[in-house]
Amino acid sequence: METLEKELDTLIDKLNNSINFRMELENISSVYPFSKYEYIISTLLSKNVLSFDDYLELRDTYINRNLYLYLFEMAPRTFGDTWGLSHLMSLEPCLQRPNKKIDPTYQLEYDLYLPCPNGNIKVEVKASRAQDRDKADEPMIVKAFSSKSKGNFLMNFQQLKPSCCDVFIWIAAYRDSIKYWVLKNSVIQKHHDFTPQHRNENTSKREKDYDKAEIYEGQIMITNANISSIKEYMVNSRGIRQAVIEQFEA
Template sequence: MKQLREKIEELLCNSKCTKEEISSIMREKALYPFSRESRILAYLMSLGEITYDEYAKLDEDYCNRNQFLELFDMAPRTYGQTWGEEYIRKLFPQFIKATKENLADVYPDFDGEFDLWLDGIRIEVKACRANSTKSSGSLASRAYLHTEAHDTGFKYHYQQLKPSCCDVFIWIGTCRDTLLYWVLSSDELLKTGKLGSQHRNEHTGTADNPVFEGQVFMTEDELLPFFVKEENILDAVYAKGKSKIDK
């Protein structure tokens, strides 16, 4: 919204609109799906200050900058435990949702310790939303563009990681204008030296336990070795998963 408001302010400064007209529009109550911004743009079009094509371009640019903004309005559990896994399965139906029923014949000891299954490869999916931690307001109002997340050195936080219980991790980074993907094996995760304890409980919070549950905070630059394009996620999981289970 910041970029759109700056553009509207620029248009108003270069228009013939008086301060009284602008103030009157801004004072009027706006209810969804209308807004003060759309009302001002409609008024500028009515005066011939902008064309419909210019209005459409503003709309297109706004949609491109905010195509994933709705994900910042999701409840944490829905986003973290449901959306990411379902999104990956929509991209690649080859991934099988890990349930006792689905894995009864191939992995009868399954007990909910990973999310997806792919030809013997156990996969855990995690997602993190990039947002400013230095400002107040709703999560959506603090959502970062990809360039903002990178330039500020935002640290993506992935938690409840159990490298002993899966072969490959798929991590999703959500910015309001794009999605980022990182694929890494459980061995690669351990080698980063970034995995720390969450101290969730006495059974999984210490490194000497058989099932260690930890978390990482990593910048995009630190995650770069594991970056994959969306269309290459499946191949990356196969490559890293097969090398892990063939050892």
């Protein structure tokens, strides 16, 4: 939104009555679908400051910068359990939902499986939305982070249970792109920043009072400081299946 506001601000400067127009904007009321931005753009068009072709370019560029912004409006469970799994299965149809016919011991402890000659690979899917850490008190949609930004970000991958699956697939949603990582369960278990999801008297101190191998359910917060630790596990959407097999066999 900051980029769009700067672009519109430059165009407003070209209006003959730009000072009065800015004062007018401070008092404008907005009711969906009419907004401040709609009013600015319609004014710029009517005053021939913005041509229709330039408007279309402005619109298309904004959409491309915010292609996945709608994901930041979803409730957490809808984003992770509904969108995340559906998105992944649309990319890789070989990934299937488990049931007791496939796995008699199945108790909802993992999300998907990948059929292989040597047995099914149990896959746990975790999705997180990249958030701007400098906007911590803002609504989720305002915190939506761009993959091209140099700012501070946070992604929290939660409810990680390495003992319940063979491989993890992580999905990270940015406002402008989607990224994927495929990690063996032992990579998660041994990660420096893998901490208990639920603290208790035995795990209250972060690094001294518990053994990572004893964590049943944990989390990893990915930030600017540690994202390099998972760099080697990043894959493109076409390489997910092969990466799952390679991580399983690693």
